[in-house]
Amino acid sequence: DAGITQSPRYKITETGRQVTLMCHQTWSHSYMFWYRQDLGHGLRLIYYSAAADITDKGEVPDGYVVSRSKTENFPLTLESATRSQTSVYFCASIGLAGVEELFFGEGSRLTVL
Amino acid sequence: AQKITQTQPGMFVQEKEAVTLDCTYDTSDPSYGLFWYKQPSSGEMIFLIYQGSYDQQNATEGRYSLNFQKARKSANLVISASQLGDSAMYFCAMRGFTTDSWGKLQFGAGTQVVVTP
Numbered sequence: 224d225a226g227i228t229q230s231p232r233y234k235i236t237e238t239g240r241q242v243t244l245m246c247h248q249t250w251s252h253s254y255m256f257w258y259r260q261d262l263g264h265g266l267r268l269i270y271y272s273a274a275a276d277i278t279d280k281g282e283v284p285d286g287y288v289v290s291r292s293k294t295e296n297f298p299l300t301l302e303s304a305t306r307s308q309t310s311v312y313f314c315a316s317i318g319l320a321g322v323e324e325l326f327f328g329e330g331s332r333l334t335v336l
Numbered sequence: 337a338q339k340i341t342q343t344q345p346g347m348f349v350q351e352k353e354a355v356t357l358d359c360t361y362d363t364s365d366p367s368y369g370l371f372w373y374k375q376p377s378s379g380e381m382i383f384l385i386y387q388g389s390y391d392q393q394n395a396t397e398g399r400y401s402l403n404f405q406k407a408r409k410s411a412n413l414v415i416s417a418s419q420l421g422d423s424a425m426y427f428c429a430m431r432g433f434t435t436d437s438w439g440k441l442q443f444g445a446g447t448q449v450v451v452t453p
Binding site: 254256258263264265266267268271273281307311313315324325327329 | 340342371373379380381383421427429438440441442443444446447
């Protein structure tokens, strides 16, 4: 089915470990985004990508790395996880037309112990 | 820079009553869009309604309407005839249509709505 999927949906890891959250969309949307959701902050943009091989920082990029070698995939890597990165992570995408809403994945809940 | 402010962290509303969720914004973009999303306890983000900055009329989608007051920079969501299933977190969001802001949605902190029988 068409859509945007994230994996894993739930992840528990330890401080200092590397973690990669995967995001895959089937619409061939140009733009893809990673947000984190924390209580009291709403959703904050971590990184975004306007197309394959084009990425840029959002509001809270420190400690995260992204890549986009293919249009449909936009993985987010925490190179050395910290407790402050415990959060719910949402991937989203939007087409070039741009006026429509952002389409969100189901979210990935990450706990760093 | 863009900023979205939702001043109501939480509110209770009785079933069948209308409720207004406040949202104010700040932007220097000449053209922008305003969105409302609903997040139930299951966690998914559900798009509710969109208002473009140049739209002449306020947006409506079923029981949802957006009270857009451009001069006051406010975009309040009105839910008419509340239902128990409306209990959720509601987020106001905005995006600009400049090269720098294209596609990037800026969110408010959210308002938790609890609908009581």
